[in-house]
Each structure stands twice: as structure tokens, then as C-alpha cells.
Amino acid sequence: xxxxxxxxxxxxxxxxxxxxxxxxxxxxxxxxxxxxxxxxxxxxxxxxxxxxxxxxxxxxxxxxxxxxxxxxxxxxxxxxxxxxxxxxxxxxxxxxxxxxxxxxxxxxxxxxxxxxxxxxxxxxxxxxxxxxxxxxxxxxxxxxxxxxxxxxxxxxxxxxxxxxxxxxxxxxxxxxxxxxxxxxxxxxxxxxxxxxxxxxxxxxxxxxx
Amino acid sequence: xxxxxxxxxxxxxxxxxxxxxxxxxxxxxxxxxxxxxxxxxxxxxxxxxxxxxxxxxxxxxxxxxxxxxxxxxxxxxxxxxxxxxxxxxxxxxxxxxxxxxxxxxxxxxxxxxxx
Numbered sequence: 266x267x268x269x270x271x272x273x274x275x276x277x278x279x280x281x282x283x284x285x286x287x288x289x290x291x292x293x294x295x296x297x298x299x300x301x302x303x304x305x306x307x308x309x310x311x312x313x314x315x316x317x318x319x320x321x322x323x324x325x326x327x328x329x330x331x332x333x334x335x336x337x338x339x340x341x342x343x344x345x346x347x348x349x350x351x352x353x354x355x356x357x358x359x360x361x362x363x364x365x366x367x368x369x370x371x372x373x374x375x376x377x378x379x380x381x382x383x384x385x386x387x388x389x390x391x392x393x394x395x396x397x398x399x400x401x402x403x404x405x406x407x408x409x410x411x412x413x414x415x416x417x418x419x420x421x422x423x424x425x426x427x428x429x430x431x432x433x434x435x436x437x438x439x440x441x442x443x444x445x446x447x448x449x450x451x452x453x454x455x456x457x458x459x460x461x462x463x464x465x466x467x468x469x470x471x472x473x474x
Numbered sequence: 475x476x477x478x479x480x481x482x483x484x485x486x487x488x489x490x491x492x493x494x495x496x497x498x499x500x501x502x503x504x505x506x507x508x509x510x511x512x513x514x515x516x517x518x519x520x521x522x523x524x525x526x527x528x529x530x531x532x533x534x535x536x537x538x539x540x541x542x543x544x545x546x547x548x549x550x551x552x553x554x555x556x557x558x559x560x561x562x563x564x565x566x567x568x569x570x571x572x573x574x575x576x577x578x579x580x581x582x583x584x585x586x587x588x589x
Contacts, residue, residue, distance in 0.1 A: 277477050281528050282485055286506065287553030289528070294477060454477065 268353040271472030272297045272364050273320035273346060274455070276379065278465050282446070282456070292446050292456040295377075297471055299363040299453060301341040307355045314352045318364055319344035320468070346468055367450045369473070376441040378470040379463030383435030393428040438462040441474065482527040487550045493532075495520050495570055496563030496583050501534060501547055502555035513555055516545055519563065519583055521570040523549075535573060537581070542574065562586040 274297030281289045304317040319336070323345040328336070336343050339361045358364070369375065389395040389411040398407045411430075415423045444458040461469055475483075493499055500517045518536030521544070530549035535542060547554060563583035573581050 280478050280482055282481065283528070283548075283550070283552050285552070287504070287551050289548060289551070294481060296477065452477075454481075456481075 268351050269473040270316075270352065270356075270364070270368060271350050271470055272366065272368065273300050273318060273348050274298060274469050274471055275321070276461060276463050276465055276467045276469050277454075279460065290446060290458055291460075292458055293461045295455045295457060295461070295469060295471060296453055297366045297455045299365045301339055301344075302356075302358045302360050302362050302364065303336065303339045303341075303344075303347060305356060305358070305360055306349075314355050315349050316352065316356050316358055317347055317349045319347045321345035348470060350470075350472070365450060366448055366453050366455050369445050369448050369455055369471070371445055371447050373445045374442050374474055375445055375457065376439055376472050376474045377443055377457065377461040378437060378439040378472070379461055379467055381434045381436055381438050381462045382464050384433040386431065387433040388430045389428060392430065392433045395428070479527075485528045485550055487552075487554075490549060490554070490557050491559055493520060493523075493557070493559050494562070495523055495568050496565030496586075497559055498561040498563065498583075499534060500558040500560055501545075502557070503547075504553045504555050517560065518543075518545075519570070519573070521573060523568070535570075562588075 274295040277294040277296050279291060279293050281291050284290050298320065300318040300320045302316050303319050306313065306315040306317070308314055319341075321344055323343045325333070325343060327345070328343045333343065341361055384391070388409050390397050390409050395411055397409050398404045398412065400408060411428075414427055414429070440459075440461055443461065445455060446458050447456040448454075449456075455471060457471075463469055497520050498518065499520055500515055503514045503516060505512055505514045516534060516536070518534040520532055521535045522533040524531045528550055531546050532549055533544055533546050535544045537543070562585065564586045565583060570583075
């Protein structure tokens with residue numbers, strides 16, 4: 266756990282921009298914040314330090330009565346997403362205060378967390394990069410199969426953790442060491458070098474590291 | 475206008491002249507060698523223009539010491555100092571890959587008739 270401040274955002278998409286030396290840089294555009302602080306937690310009352318932040322405006326009909334009461338304490342309207350960020354030290358933020366994209370600066374390294382694109386039930390070639398079987402030389406109906414999955418009487422079982430077909434994607438994933446190329450605070454945009462997990466319009470958490 | 479379009483539009487260069495496949499162009503490239511910066515000129519025929527915003531490129535082909543040389547330039551790269559159109563050519567397609575199979579006199583492009 267990094268225990269450093271972060272911000273919730275929406276992945277807008279990817280593009281490329283030119284650096285000053287003429288090289289083209291692939292960037293992901295993230296619409297980050299502004300995220301109001303909904304709740305503060307500190308070591309004295311809760312046992313640990315954290316802030317709860319919210320992102321994405323929601324209509325009243327989409328928010329449960331319990332959450333409506335919780336949001337009313339911050340008095341900043343209703344939101345779709347909330348997220349708790351654990352911090353090493355007690356935060357200097359007040360409830361209701363905005364966290365904006367300005368907390369990041371160009372050149373800084375960040376880690377971005379998102380939910381990867383769901384691929385459904387996939388075979389071993391796509392899921393684990395197995396090589397499969399040859400296309401010809403007598404091979405029939407086994408071109409994408411995993412081959413042998415174990416030995417014989419000894420050990421007499423398939424080992425735990427054996428790479429097999431199954432569900433792929435739609436898991437929470439974090440990419441570290443992504444460089445911030447530019448911050449556009451007036452438009453609430455962060456441009457991060459390289460790819461980040463998740464589909465377009467997916468919810469991402471950008472944290473300092 | 476979407477956010478991505480807006481970011482890409484800011485990157486575009488409006489000072490590059492319009493040219494087509496078949497035109498002879500001089501591309502002035504900024505080359506950085508260690509500390510020094512100098513301009514290198516690449517002159518040849520445009521054999522392909524690939525459309526796009528920041529992804530747009532064009533390919534220039536020339537014959538250097540009897541060897542065909544092709545170079546792909548990003549249309550909106552800040553490394554391009556300027557592009558000069560030397561001569562407009564009369565061609566009947568947009569991708570002139572057939573020039574790769576031709577040599578000498580046959581590989582010439584006729585200039586465009588401007589009445």
C-alpha cells in the first residue's frame with residue numbers, strides 16, 4: 266500500500282502528443298476529479314488515517330437513502346462513486362473540500378488502478394500465452410489445446426495453481442511507474458504516458474507513489 | 475468536440491503547405507547531434523499521404539547513389555522545420571508504390587499542366 270493521496274477519475278481514451286524533442290509520446294487522457302472529501306478518518310477514532318472521496322455526479326433516484334444521508338454531511342451533492350484512500354499521516358483536508366488534478370505535476374510518477382476489460386471464458390493460448398499445438402503433421406482437433414497438465418501415478422494429481430482455461434479480465438489491476446506528461450488543471454485532465462487498465466469511460470484511481 | 479479531439483487539434487501544425495502524392499517536396503528536418511542542431515534537407519517524390527490528426531504521415535522517395543530511399547515523416551512533427559513544394563506532379567493514383575519497380579527514365583513523374 267502506498268498510503269499517499271490520490272484522486273478518482275474517468276479514462277477518456279488514448280492519443281499521442283509530440284514532446285519538445287520531436288518524439289511522439291503515447292498518452293492516456295484521464296478526466297480526474299474534482300473529488301470532494303466526504304469523510305475523514307483518523308487514528309484516534311477509527312484506528313487508521315484515511316479520507317473518503319467521491320466522484321461522478323448522480324441523480325437522487327440512483328442513490329440509496331443511507332448514502333444520501335452520508336453525502337449530506339459533506340453538503341456537496343450526490344455522487345456515483347466513493348473510494349477510501351488510506352494515508353500514512355492524518356490528512357490536512359477538511360470535509361467538503363475538493364481534491365483536484367493540481368495535486369499532480371508533470372514529470373511525476375503515479376500508479377493507476379482500474380478494472381480490466383472483461384474477456385469472458387478464454388483458452389490457455391489467450392489467457393496464459395501457451396504456444397498451442399502445430400497446425401499440421403498429424404495434429405487433429407488439438408491446435409489450441411494446453412497439452413499435458415501433469416505426470417502419472419506419481420504425483421497422481423494436477424498441481425494447484427496449474428494454468429488452465431477460465432475467466433479472463435474484469436479484475437482490479439494496478440499499473441505502477443506511469444509518468445505524468447501534462448496536467449491541465451482548468452479542464453481537470455491528467456495526461457499519463459502509456460496505457461492504464463480498463464475500458465474507455467472506466468473508473469480509475471490515480472495515486473501518487 | 476470531444477476531449478481527445480481537442481487535445482489533438484492543439485498539436486496540429488497549420489503552417490505545412492498542402493501537397494499531394496506525386497509532388498516533389500523538400501523537407502527541412504531539424505537534426506540534433508549532441509549539443510548542436512542543424513537542418514537536413516530530404517528531397518524526393520511524395521508516394522503516399524496517410525491521413526489522420528496527430529497520426530498523419532507522408533512518405534518521400536528519392537534515388538540516392540542509385541539506391542532507392544524512402545522516409546516516412548509525421549505530418550505534424552515539431553522536428554520538421556518547413557516543407558517546400560518544388561514541383562506538382564501529374565499522377566493517376568494516390569499511392570505510388572509502382573515507382574519501386576521502375577528505374578531511371580521510367581520512374582520519372584510528369585509535371586502537372588497548369589493552364
